[in-house]
Amino acid sequence: SQQGEEDPQALSIQEGENATMNCSYKTSINNLQWYRQNSVRGLVHIILILSNEREKHSGRLRVTLDTSKKSSSLLITASRAADTASYFCATDDQTGKLIFGQGTTLQVKP
Amino acid sequence: GAGVSQSPSNKVTEKGKDVELRCDPISGHTALYWYRQSLGQGLEFLIYFQGNSAPDKSGLPSDRFSAERTGGSVSTLTIQRTQQEDSAVYLCASSLFFEETQYFGPGTRLLVL
Numbered sequence: 612s613q614q615g616e617e618d619p620q621a622l623s624i625q626e627g628e629n630a631t632m633n634c635s636y637k638t639s640i641n642n643l644q645w646y647r648q649n650s651v652r653g654l655v656h657i658i659l660i661l662s663n664e665r666e667k668h669s670g671r672l673r674v675t676l677d678t679s680k681k682s683s684s685l686l687i688t689a690s691r692a693a694d695t696a697s698y699f700c701a702t703d704d705q706t707g708k709l710i711f712g713q714g715t716t717l718q719v720k721p
Numbered sequence: 722g723a724g725v726s727q728s729p730s731n732k733v734t735e736k737g738k739d740v741e742l743r744c745d746p747i748s749g750h751t752a753l754y755w756y757r758q759s760l761g762q763g764l765e766f767l768i769y770f771q772g773n774s775a776p777d778k779s780g781l782p783s784d785r786f787s788a789e790r791t792g793g794s795v796s797t798l799t800i801q802r803t804q805q806e807d808s809a810v811y812l813c814a815s816s817l818f819f820e821e822t823q824y825f826g827p828g829t830r831l832l833v834l
């Protein structure tokens with residue numbers, strides 16, 4: 612069964628704008644990870660947040676985690692054309708497997 | 722150092738044939754994972770290996786799918802009697818330890834005609 616659900620499915624913004632995408636999950640987790648996938652670099656891990664953390668920053672990325680609501684959000688600030696990709700949240704199911712959401716497709720227009 | 726590599730990058734086969742997909746993890750990584758990604762979809766977990774422990778095969782969709790990991794390094798995913806619904810990109814990942822960040826290979830794109 613699918614653990615992560617992402618919203619929106621697709622997002623199109625202008626370069627320089629911020630992009631926010633959300634992820635909901637179903638069961639208890641140890642951590643939540645976000646991945647980016649494009650044709651150039653494939654699937655790449657971008658940020659991980661532990662279940663006892665509420666917010667984490669990495670460059671232009673900001674991730675929040677609300678374990679009471681079983682949800683997370685990824686904010687990309689000052690977006691660039693190179694940020695165009697599909698973004699997936701992934702949660703561990705506490706047995707080592709990562710369960711991925713269906714992804715959000717982000718298009719950043721120059 | 723080198724990342725995760727997979728071969729072949731593309732594979733076209735006829736329905737009913739067997740295929741083998743190979744994954745070379747990052748050297749020293751103890752955990753290795755296989756996923757499947759259908760067109761426009763997220764990743765579906767298939768199997769993972771952790772050190773010398775028995776693999777977690779809970780994600781394998783049928784008994785036509787099997788995988789092994791030799792010497793704690795290279796892994797092979799075998800699909801017997803392929804079906805058209807097996808067409809997907811098969812991604813391999815490795816991590817230094819269990820439950821840590823996974824590093825993905827470029828995938829093998831399988832097309833079953």
